[in-house]
Amino acid sequence: MATTSQSSSHSSTPRRSSKDRRFRPDELYAKHISLDLVEVNQSGVWTFTACPISDPCKSCGRLVHHTDSIIIAVDGACRGNGTPEARAAVGVFVARESRYNTSLAVPFDEVRATNQVAELSAGICGLRRALLIQSHKVGGEDLRQVIIKADSEYLVKGMTDWVFKWEKNGYTTAKGKPVTNARLFRELLSLVAELNELNVEVLFWHVPRAYNEEADALAGAALDESTAKRRR
DSSP states (O other), X not given: OOEEOOSOEESOSOOOOOTTOBOOHHHHSOTTOOGGGTEEEETTTEEEEEOTTSOXXXXXXXXXXXXXXXXXXXXXXXXXXXXXXXXXXXXXXXXXXXXXXXXXXXXXXXXXOOHHHHHHHHHHHHHHHHHHHHHHOBTXXXXXXXXXXXXXXXXXXXXXXXXXXXXXXXXXXXXXXXXXXXXXXXXXXXXXXXXXXXXXXXXXXXXXXXXXXXXXXXXXXXXXXXXXXXXO
8 A cells, every 4th residue: 555656755864763663653753644654655666664754745745755764564364274274375565566575375394374373474574575675775775774564463562562571581471381483483583683783673563454455465365376286
């Protein structure tokens, strides 16, 4: 649902960092700014983050965008959740014409595929794409911020709230049991740390499912293809 803008761009305006890694448009942008204006799709190749202190362009209504901050939408899908035959896939959406878009069925050797595993795997795939993008630069710019957009509260709350507690208690629950999917959360943290070492801030943005249609479609397409291959 990202839209095209003809407005200007810049990368020098300071941005507020988030200690808990959560991206909160409701706190950053003026009340009259809709979520559609937060994402600025430039030429179909990148989805940039709109600058929260800019005013909408008088001719197109869009906000100025940061050329060093991109939004990557991710989604995980699982069919047969909770069964031995469960299959999962991930979708990663950078922009309509981006070569970094990903539609991939995920094989699971160590754990059974579930909805939650698919969601975390999508986050992992999105961060791996961010690392690849960082190494190639964003249209000549150094990447300084990446926002992982997901409709999964499990992924977003896990990475912006729960992991801070788990890191302190050795990934055990209040009842002393191992945290479910701890290995995947550790991998997510490792990728975040790797990007941070490269001076890239990583934030997570929880959105309604209807606002994540592109990534959802990519994940669904991978499952459809996987299903078709199994029937041949």
